[in-house]
Amino acid sequence: MGPRHRRLLCTGAVWRWCPWRGPGRKMAAEPGSVANGAGGMADSVRAPEEALFPPAFSVSEIKNKQRRHFMFLRWKQQRRKEKLANKKKRKKEREALGDKAPPKPIPKTIENQRVYDETTVDPTDEEITFDEATDEFAPYFNRQIVPKILITTSDRPRGRSVRFCEQLSTVIPNSHVYYRRGLALKRIIPQCISRDFTDLIVINEDRKIPNGLVLSHLPDGPTAHFRMSSVRLRKEIKRKGKEPTEHQPEVILNNFTTRLGHSIGRMFASLFPHDPQFIGRQVATFHNQRDYIFFRFHRYIFKSEKKVGIQELGPRFTLKLRSLQKGTFDSKFGEYEWIHKRREMDTSRRKFHL
Amino acid sequence: MAASARWNHVWVGSETGILKGVNLRRRQATNYLPAAALRRDQGVCAMCWGDLAESEILVGCLDRSVKLFSAEKGKFTESRQCPGGEGPFCGLAVHDSSIITCVESGLLKVWQDASSENVEIQVGGGVCRMRQNPAWPLCVGTGGKENALKVWDLHRPEEPIFRAKNVRNDWLNLRVPVWECDLQFLPDSEKIVTCTGHHQVRLYDPSSPQRRPVLEVTYGEHPLTALSLTPGANSVIVGSSRGDMAVIDLRQGRLVKCLKGFAGSVRSIHCHPTLPLVASCGLDRFLRVHHIEEKRLVHKVYLKSRLNCLLLTSCEKWEDEEPELAAPQADVKEEEDDLWDVMETVATKAVPKRRVHPTGQEPQLDKRPKKQKRTSAGP
Structure with missing residues (x-):
């Protein structure tokens, strides 16, 4: 896959980061090294776009199944780690505050988020x-x-x-x-x-x-x-x-x-x-x-x-x-x-x- | 209070005997009680406009009293007892100061002011609905369970001017049961459309030699309880006891569309005479206003009791009319004039009429009686 092809990849409206090829910034820089005036022009136009669309990576876009599976597992593991760490941190904070800790938030259920029914009986009516x-x-x-x-x-x-x-x-x-x-x-x-x-x-x-x-x-x-x-x-x-x-x-x-x-x-x-x-x-x-x-x-x-x-x-x-x-x-x-x-x-x- | 009662868009009669005025623009419902306390035996079972200006409403109650409600004053002004026969009212109509009532057992009565000359007609038992021909107020139609459609001329009460014949026996050579639930006269023709408890919509044409229906459509599997003609009178809206409402074309006999959003049986449907709006109420205690063209539910109002019947005003400036404008004018007559002004500027049919007059700008008071005549002749 030559640099020309890579440039095609980058010109999409949504800027994609391909994790298995290293960070995307390198790829965006590559076309600039090619001695092509038009390519350089396109780069200068594209530069603000990079700022507008930060690299949004979704595992589901990976085409290789094995790779996708592997990446998904890793992503899941990472998320779990973050979650646990967050939980631990909050628990510590609560313990540190002691009695002054704010009350625990009420969990969201579909019952307490019930859509208001206008026929709810008002006993005074x-x-x-x-x-x-x-x-x-x-x-x-x-x-x-x-x-x-x-x-x-x-x-x-x-x-x-x-x-x-x-x-x-x-x-x-x-x-x-x-x-x-x-x-x-x-x-x-x-x-x-x-x-x-x-x-x-x-x-x-x-x-x-x-x-x-x-x-x-x-x-x-x-x-x-x-x-x-x-x-x-x-x-x-x-x-x-x-x-x-x-x-x-x-x-x-x-x-x-x-x-x-x-x-x-x-x-x-x-x-x-x-x-x-x-x-x-x-x-x-x-x-x-x-x-x-x-x-x-x-x-x-x-x-x-x-x-x-x-x-x-x-x-x-x-x-x-x-x-x-x-x-x-x-x-x-x-x-x-x-x-x-x-x-x-x-x-x-x-x-x-x- | 008086002005606000006048600007209500929909009037609904409930099973608990309350007349409810609903202002859809302000989204508020007001209760008007006939007596001081609520009484279930005064449940509303029939309603009609008391005059052509729609400033008075006649309410027929379960205890056989007919009450006159004045929208201007916002209260009940008169009440009279209409005994005779058995069962609740199944139709109420007004003709020149006399009231036409019909009860379930089949006694149709015309109540004049001098009570001696009341006309009584026995139309046969099990009546479900009596309706007046809007184009010819002396002509009423009746129909019910095992009581085929009959059209009566109140001047000649001995014989109906039209008596429908039951349809032919079915493919097993069995008699088809009769159960007319609701009927309505088509404007500009003598045709009558009815809906039956056996989920049929039928079109009768008294002008043709055929006494059987000229068109029959079936819709759904549940009894059709109410119907109303759409503004163009090309189609009819029927409601069923399961809470289905559909628009049925009367020229081809085809189901055009269904209007959704009901939870329970539909008791009464009323279309706006010009705008593509239809109001309906029923046992699920909601008043719903649908847009006919777009099938959209425009308004939905919870009215707390089971609703039996409703009336929709024919005023045309539907959404943008300003009740505050009419409020300062104390005189009722002036207010009425204002209403006529409003109606003239909007009505499409008023345009050729105006051309007939040599002077375009006439004093409004002269014009009023003429227009009343026009409206009484029907569109």
């Missing part, structure tokens, strides 16, 4: 308070009705779904498990209403794995459809406690902040009766994190004034809301209050709906 106070769950929250829940499955459930239903009914007081018998949901719902059921839970399964949950509030909606995942039955949980008792559990609803989240939270709350029996020391948790709702069922004990122990009782599962429908279940003609449209809504990782 009169209109929203009224809207919530008169919605479909108002009779439950005004203590006019006692929840009575029917749990059923998709048609012909297999082992895991059946056991899951049974375990779910031990968690939710006053719930009844019925075999579906191939009945249509639209025919089940009027029968439920006539028998004073307040909620209907349908577990869907796919190839023996429970994967969906329809929760319908009766008599006039709404209906929520969840995707269900990570179902662990009692048997599969390690360090579990003894079988749960028949006491009415406490309910914890975490992080349901938006207007939609509030509706969903109220829906879960209305599954459990008022006035938990604290003697049972059992608590059911619906924890929302990044739009995934985690369900856990625990027994707690106060070991001392400061320490508390918890013991999981199971089952555990994760829910993700797919749609909220106004009225009872009607997948064909029902009106959706909210439906998850993945293409349109999942544009930002930091946008959450619940």
Whole structure:
């Protein structure tokens, strides 16, 4: 490769440094030594450009694969070294400052960088308070009705779904498990209403794995459809406690902040009766994190004034809301209050709906 | 307060009984309550303009009261009960000082000031929507579940002037169910466009001998709940219960474009008569204004309650009008004159009219009634 060729390399707008050939400055100087007037002119023009574009080297531009790999490893090693040194330095500084050290910065997570949702409920807002106070769950929250829940499955459930239903009914007081018998949901719902059921839970399964949950509030909606995942039955949980008792559990609803989240939270709350029996020391948790709702069922004990122990009782599962429908279940003609449209809504990782 | 209520761009009726005025330029929404307290039984189920100047709004509530809201005063001025029939209002219209109401059970009534001469028409049960023909206010159309489209002349309430016929049986020779969800009259022709709960958009032409639809388009898989004609009346915008909104061409019967951004069912759509803007609201508690040509979401306003119906002003100086200019003028009439001035300078159709007049500069007060007549005749 002659000097002429090298000059061609250097004339690009972005000035590249070729590490395996030594520093680039030498190469830029070389064409000047060639007895060529035009080349000299070009050099004088190029000189300020060098200052504008400092040598930007990227390993990915190396064409030789072995070399690229080697350089990448070296670059990675170097970066790690720098990082560790930096960390050590900071630690030393903190120790030197002692108590006066500035507080540690809060780590960035996608939750605390959440895109602001304008539907976040302001508890002082009169209109929203009224809207919530008169919605479909108002009779439950005004203590006019006692929840009575029917749990059923998709048609012909297999082992895991059946056991899951049974375990779910031990968690939710006053719930009844019925075999579906191939009945249509639209025919089940009027029968439920006539028998004073307040909620209907349908577990869907796919190839023996429970994967969906329809929760319908009766008599006039709404209906929520969840995707269900990570179902662990009692048997599969390690360090579990003894079988749960028949006491009415406490309910914890975490992080349901938006207007939609509030509706969903109220829906879960209305599954459990008022006035938990604290003697049972059992608590059911619906924890929302990044739009995934985690369900856990625990027994707690106060070991001392400061320490508390918890013991999981199971089952555990994760829910993700797919749609909220106004009225009872009607997948064909029902009106959706909210439906998850993945293409349109999942544009930002930091946008959450619940 | 009075002036600010007048300059609202969109009026929205909510399920909790609140009339909301939204000023899009200032990005603020104001609540106007009919009573002192919120009541769910006063949920708004129908709305229409009370006069052609769009200074009054008629609001039909769930408890069968029709209230008159004055945009000038910024409050509810009158209220009257319209009992009879069952179910909520599914249409509200105004004609010379008389109110036309229609309820779900199919009782269409014309409420005149002298209550003795009320016209009553039984249009058949399960009505979903009643709409007035803007070009001919005495003509209304009704349609509903198992209740095919009918067009009524209020002077001759015995028989509908047009009764649609159901489409032919399908390929299994089964009857096709009828469910007209919304309808609208096309200006400059007798045609009527409807959307159905079985995701069809149909175009009827009463002037042709055919009583079946002359055009049928299907869109999506979910019931179409609302529709509105675009400014040129060449296409129609339909909204579905899943929150899809699409522009459908009425000449070829083709899907032109989809407008995105909805999370829940669309309850009401309203296009601006001249500008390429469309406002829509629904169960997801948002008011959205889209640009039709560019498919862009121009405004999105969270209004806290489920929204049932909306009205969009037809004023044309959309973004740049200055509410402060009108504020100092105390007299309401003068303000109205100002509005007419504004409308004249902008309207494209006003230009040939002006040429007809021998003197270009006429006193504005003389002109006013004439123009009202023109607008009542329809574009």
